Amino acid sequence: MKNIEVPALARVEGEGGLYIGLENGKAVEIRLDIYEPPRFFEGFLRDRFLQEVPDITARICGICPVAYQMSAAYALENALGVKISPHARALRRLMYCGEYIESHALHIYMLQAPDLLGKESALELAAEAPEVVKKALRLKKIGNELLKAIGGRSVHPVNVCVGGFYSWPDTKAIKDLLPDLEWGLQAALDTVKLALTFEYPFLEIDYEFVALHHPDEYGVIEGDILSSKGRKLSIAEYETGYIEEHVRHSNALHSHTVDSNTYMVGPLARLNLNHEQLLPNAKKALQESGVQLPIRNPYKSLIARGIELVHFYEEAIQLVKEYKPTGSAHVELKLKAGEGAGATEAPRGLLYHRYKIDGNGMVQFAKITPPTAQNLPRIEADLFALTPRIINMPEAQATLTAEHLVRSYDPCISCATHFLKLKVEEK
Amino acid sequence: MIKIAVIGIGQSLRGDDAAGPEAVRRWREKFPETAGRPEVQIEASELPGLALLDMFNEVDGAILVDAVQSSARPGTIHRLSEAELESFTSDSKSAHGWGVAETLRLRKQLTDAKVNVRIIGIEAEQMGLGAGLSKMIEDAMPGICEALEEEVNNLLK
Numbered sequence: 377m378k379n380i381e382v383p384a385l386a387r388v389e390g391e392g393g394l395y396i397g398l399e400n401g402k403a404v405e406i407r408l409d410i411y412e413p414p415r416f417f418e419g420f421l422r423d424r425f426l427q428e429v430p431d432i433t434a435r436i437c438g439i440c441p442v443a444y445q446m447s448a449a450y451a452l453e454n455a456l457g458v459k460i461s462p463h464a465r466a467l468r469r470l471m472y473c474g475e476y477i478e479s480h481a482l483h484i485y486m487l488q489a490p491d492l493l494g495k496e497s498a499l500e501l502a503a504e505a506p507e508v509v510k511k512a513l514r515l516k517k518i519g520n521e522l523l524k525a526i527g528g529r530s531v532h533p534v535n536v537c538v539g540g541f542y543s544w545p546d547t548k549a550i551k552d553l554l555p556d557l558e559w560g561l562q563a564a565l566d567t568v569k570l571a572l573t574f575e576y577p578f579l580e581i582d583y584e585f586v587a588l589h590h591p592d593e594y595g596v597i598e599g600d601i602l603s604s605k606g607r608k609l610s611i612a613e614y615e616t617g618y619i620e621e622h623v624r625h626s627n628a629l630h631s632h633t634v635d636s637n638t639y640m641v642g643p644l645a646r647l648n649l650n651h652e653q654l655l656p657n658a659k660k661a662l663q664e665s666g667v668q669l670p671i672r673n674p675y676k677s678l679i680a681r682g683i684e685l686v687h688f689y690e691e692a693i694q695l696v697k698e699y700k701p702t703g704s705a706h707v708e709l710k711l712k713a714g715e716g717a718g719a720t721e722a723p724r725g726l727l728y729h730r731y732k733i734d735g736n737g738m739v740q741f742a743k744i745t746p747p748t749a750q751n752l753p754r755i756e757a758d759l760f761a762l763t764p765r766i767i768n769m770p771e772a773q774a775t776l777t778a779e780h781l782v783r784s785y786d787p788c789i790s791c792a793t794h795f796l797k798l799k800v801e802e803k
Numbered sequence: 804m805i806k807i808a809v810i811g812i813g814q815s816l817r818g819d820d821a822a823g824p825e826a827v828r829r830w831r832e833k834f835p836e837t838a839g840r841p842e843v844q845i846e847a848s849e850l851p852g853l854a855l856l857d858m859f860n861e862v863d864g865a866i867l868v869d870a871v872q873s874s875a876r877p878g879t880i881h882r883l884s885e886a887e888l889e890s891f892t893s894d895s896k897s898a899h900g901w902g903v904a905e906t907l908r909l910r911k912q913l914t915d916a917k918v919n920v921r922i923i924g925i926e927a928e929q930m931g932l933g934a935g936l937s938k939m940i941e942d943a944m945p946g947i948c949e950a951l952e953e954e955v956n957n958l959l960k
């Protein structure tokens with residue numbers, strides 16, 4: 377077989393290609409070429425007032441703007457030594473539920489399911505099984521509606537601020553979502569059942585999983601950064617355990633651990649490390665699935681997303697029922713110079729921010745490490761491991777199996793391209 | 804009462820890609836009477852993706868104003884039906900899965916609800932990074948507004 381080359385990956389967010397160089401039946405070179413232009417957001421943020429940061433960073437991603445807002449807000453709150461009210465914290469979790477719902481529903485049905493069903497795209501799937509796609513779109517839309525109710529609009533919602541929220545969402549608008557959310561919980565349980573009927577390509581990897589862990593809830597905001605290899609760091613210590621570096625073929629930085637290991641963030645990492653904190657319906661769905669943890673097959677991220685979809689519908693129902701605006705939506709800020717880190721779990725995995733601010737609240741330094749930058753070296757390593765299994769397949773099937781592997785990570789290339797250091801090497 | 808949606812699509816920071824929302828904005832200024840009618844719903848979207856489907860809910864007609872790239876002279880106004888849009892889609896190298904054409908096709912597969920869709924395609928010159936329309940697009944704007952006004956009135960008939 378010739379080399380495997382996919383010039384433009386479909387069904388991923390952003391622009392990138394895939395190259396597997398073969399020699400005597402062995403992979404000698406693997407590259408995820410990230411040619412989407414770098415975004416320079418960290419540069420834009422300098423000399424901006426801290427309250428602008430959540431809305432600017434939200435623009436990094438159209439799929440997970442909430443994750444960027446949340447990590448930014450927590451980092452800046454830590455820099456100021458501010459703690460938000462328990463009611464604002466609950467609303468942040470509810471908002472995050474909306475983002476998980478829309479992102480996971482989209483990925484499960486529209487981005488990955490076509491691979492498992494041998495369809496070229498969701499369009500082809502819609503032609504054959506319109507009811508499945510209709511259900512998927514409704515599942516996703518409920519997440520969008522939730523974001524709209526809290527943040528005014530579903531794409532790049534506003535309202536999150538350093539200190540909490542600018543204002544409490546309308547109570548009726550929130551409570552009105554309940555019937556849809558209850559429908560969604562059932563549909564999410566059906567999604568897990570559907571996910572268990574798929575035949576996943578075989579690949580087992582002994583990953584180092586890394587995710588935020590919170591003892592009392594499914595880790596999304598706040599907690600410690602836990603690794604399946606036993607490393608446990610506070611959010612402020614993140615950079616002592618995980619390092620980003622530039623690689624030639626990518627406009628996105630690549631991360632590794634201090635012991636030079638690749639690692640995986642995202643739904644598999646979260647489920648494997650945090651399954652004990654799942655809510656009852658999600659826990660039951662996991663038990664009944666018969667799936668053994670830890671899941672080490674990257675293609676089966678879809679099952680983890682399914683279980684999480686149940687969890688976040690369940691949590692949204694709980695939080696909507698309890699929603700009661702109390703006191704001010706945000707605490708007053710006292711500006712002072714400082715530095716703070718924040719990390720939350722975006723649907724694609726751990727998203728870390730760190731800022732330095734001056735006494736007027738102006739940003740002096742910003743660092744953002746998105747989940748896809750952390751996963752990129754792991755995806756390349758997975759492709760190395762996969763190559764011997766696909767080398768004897770017909771070329772089209774081999775290419776598709778490799779592409780499917782990349783897609784199963786739900787990479788957000790647009791988010792990952794955040795820095796470019798040019799280095800010209802003479803040969 | 805016939806209800807219609809006028810939807811401007813395009814990113815404000817990608818050169819002539821902004822032509823759609825910009826044309827809708829200027830039409831609104833130039834024809835406030837039509838734009839202000841209760842049966843006309845106006846939307847602007849940078850990158851609608853699947854959310855475009857929701858904009859078709861509860862309307863009988865929709866006009867999409869969007870930048871296009873074919874081999875025509877920049878500023879050329881293409882007035883198309885839904886079926887005619889297909890000819891503008893095949894050459895895309897974009898990895899972003901959900902273009903306007905794909906979303907319209909998906910809608911057809913999922914629902915029988917009839918919406919009379921018209922597309923005003925504005926031939927773009929460049930869609931590079933940065934705000935601002937090319938001169939040829941700028942010069943075409945008055946004509947685009949007239950065309951949009953005519954399409955709106957046709958749908959409301």
